[in-house]
Amino acid sequence: MKSNIKENFKCLHCGKHVSAIGNIGTRNRNHCPFCLWSKHVDETKTGDRLSKCGGKMHPVGVTFKKSRDGKWKKAKIGELMLMHICEKCGKVNLNRIAADDDPKEIMKLVKNKSVSEEIKHNVKQQLYGKEIIIQK
Numbered sequence: 112m113k114s115n116i117k118e119n120f121k122c123l124h125c126g127k128h129v130s131a132i133g134n135i136g137t138r139n140r141n142h143c144p145f146c147l148w149s150k151h152v153d154e155t156k157t158g159d160r161l162s163k164c165g166g167k168m169h170p171v172g173v174t175f176k177k178s179r180d181g182k183w184k185k186a187k188i189g190e191l192m193l194m195h196i197c198e199k200c201g202k203v204n205l206n207r208i209a210a211d212d213d214p215k216e217i218m219k220l221v222k223n224k225s226v227s228e229e230i231k232h233n234v235k236q237q238l239y240g241k242e243i244i245i246q247k
């Protein structure tokens with residue numbers, strides 16, 4: 112087994128110590144679970160740690176990974192992703208939500224913008240672990 116980079120870090124934004132190890136549902140923790148800010152360390156893929164930028168990445172919103180259910184040929188709502196923008200170079204990254212991210216902080220990102228009720232509903236469903244029902 113390759114040794115993964117699982118270093119603990121201190122959040123650049125809120126200063127809290129973040130443990131990179133734990134049952135968080137994702138292999139690479141790259142953002143703070145308390146304030147959701149991240150650091151620009153990945154270049155092309157999550158976890159590659161190839162970027163030299165090191166800028167602070169601002170959580171700007173959420174999006175859903177697109178996925179399709181082949182059997183039913185219907186577009187499905189995929190996994191909830193956090194969107195970060197680097198303050199230094201402007202790069203946009205999408206990151207998986209970790210199991211211990213503060214759901215209230217994630218909801219704030221949704222509330223701050225003119226997001227449709229359907230999206231808010233879907234975000235809540237994913238955050239609080241209920242089945243996703245799309246109401247039309």
Ligand SMILES: [Zn+2]
Pocket residue numbers: 122123124125126127143144145146147148
């Ligand atoms: Zn933080």
Ligand SMILES: [Zn+2]
Pocket residue numbers: 151164165166197198199200201202
């Ligand atoms: Zn950057």
